[in-house]
Amino acid sequence: MKVIIDGITIDVEPGTSILNAARMIGGEIVPPAMCYYSKLEGSGGKCRTCLVKVSKGSEKDPRPMPKLVASCRTTVMDGMEVQNITSPEVKEARKGVVEMLLINHPLDCPVCDQAGECHLQDLSYEHGSEATRYEFERRTFDRIDIGDKIQLHMTRCILCYRCVYVADQLTEKREHGILGRGDASEISTYIEKAIDNDFSGNVIDVCPVGALTDKTFRFKQRVWFSKPVDAHRDCPTCTGKVALWYKGEDVIRVTGRKDVYGEVEDFICNTCRFEKKNTSDWVIEGPRQISNRSVISSNHYEQLAPPPVVRKNLALQAANKEEFERATKH
Template sequence: MSDKIKVTIDGIPVEVEPRTSILNAARQIGGDIVPPAMCYYSKLEGSGGKCRTCLVKVSKGSEKDPRPMPKLVASCRTTVMDGMEVQNITSPEVIEARKGVVEMLLINHPLDCPICDQAGECHLQDLSYEHGAATTRYEFDRRTFDRVDIGDKIQLHMNRCILCYRCVFTADQITNNRVHGVLGRGDHAEISTYIEKAIDNDFSGNVIDVCPVGALTDKTFRFKNRVWFTKPVEAHRDCPTCSGKVTLWYKGEEVLRVTARKDVYGEVEDFICNTCRFDKKSTNDWVIEGPRQVSRQSVINANHYDTLQPLPVIKKNPELMQANKEQFERATKF
């Protein structure tokens, strides 16, 4: 494959297809050099670029034009060029900017993790754990909204929303009619349906899976349990409308909820239909494949807190090892 192009991210070279984004190139390397992404979703066309958590520094534009890019760029929407050199965790500027973005995302977030169903699998929670400050500098009232039921199975908790637009893209691209969208502007923008219309179609439940925070939650699972007390099991069924490949979340004998199979970046493998998600909550409906592998860092694998230290990386990379060392020192302070 001679048409592959070479990029270097935090000193690690990788060869990728042309027109790959920096974020996806980083995901091909994997590990902790992958920028976090709150709004980008590889399966949704047009997503990304909004949350600004994936900002990276391009220290060398390309082989032809080696000038660095003047500003930090959103890695999810910037395509790689041959010979590009990118700095993510090795650039203090990027770390600082990301800290700023996380702070901005949190100033209007209720931080009600103890009563939020998303806790334990929330990307904002992970992000704040990694980059957030211990206290807030925001001393004003946070914006608040009433909770809204959109349809009988989904609840919208707008206070927690970070306006990533993922659910809007999902409704546009997975279902055939979108009845919700972003209304209003600036910090009073909100996800809403027009005149309290219910979201009602076969694939509407997927907005729950794509939501990076606890703004859209499954009403059938609401307050039933914490995710880290449930056991994820892979299963499938012969479904006429979708692929039928799901993860069942067990507590004891009982299936508490059904979700699509999410990868390490929280992205689903296949979108599933509402019948599978909401109506088939009995072991008899499913063919069990085996336990779901969950990242060892995840709190869903409870009591594995020793993996707090960074993942092992390629030894030949002194820059990254230095960054890891610093991160390890920071992490061990807790």
């Protein structure tokens, strides 16, 4: 099917959403998405940040859609024309959505561990308003430890449901979900039961804000002072492909590798995430490539020498490879 987004024409398969069609083009015309996650079935349609204007429905029915639509939930039609950054109506609506998301969100970015990786920060900077009209007291929740490795700070949550989909689709049992309705809705465990399964740590990776954080990493380092390195290991539970975050020669956290849209490429197990924090546990592949739009790239770490322990590991791997090649020749 042929679809035109902000004047750019692209051919896509039937059933493709407008958001994924825009991602195939790439660049600034890709709508922001806080709740959609391509690897989680059923995600999307919650945050409304990806609203776009369909100015032409299709070749058969060229009438425009009467309202703005969520691009993550709307499939393309042949001949459809879509406006994103070229529509003043979309920009104004998106500004209102951001204002709504920030109504109850706390202003604790200076102490939040998600700073530097927070999609809500990026969204508010690119699409938000400079001032707020909200004068009422914000809703607050007590912090909850859901297990010995994960802390839930519900005050920061925007109810994107990503963590719920992860628990539903990666584990055999789910202990947490949405409790309450309306402005009383919250992510919580039933009677504060601990989340305890091999893939529970992935709720941290998919959370777009600082609502679910790694207790083993909290307040240890700002991400833009860390040096992320790609590594892998032979893991019987998951793919073992991770990103190691270094502070000097110490691995201070392990996360899944994320693509340009902040989505995890492969979900990893808790053993890799929480228990393997020695360089000797991993095969180092090299520094991660970070977008120059990210504050993490301000370190220009990819132009610097990796930590000594990483250099030593890479040298050993190279020596072993040469020795193996010489042995196989003879």
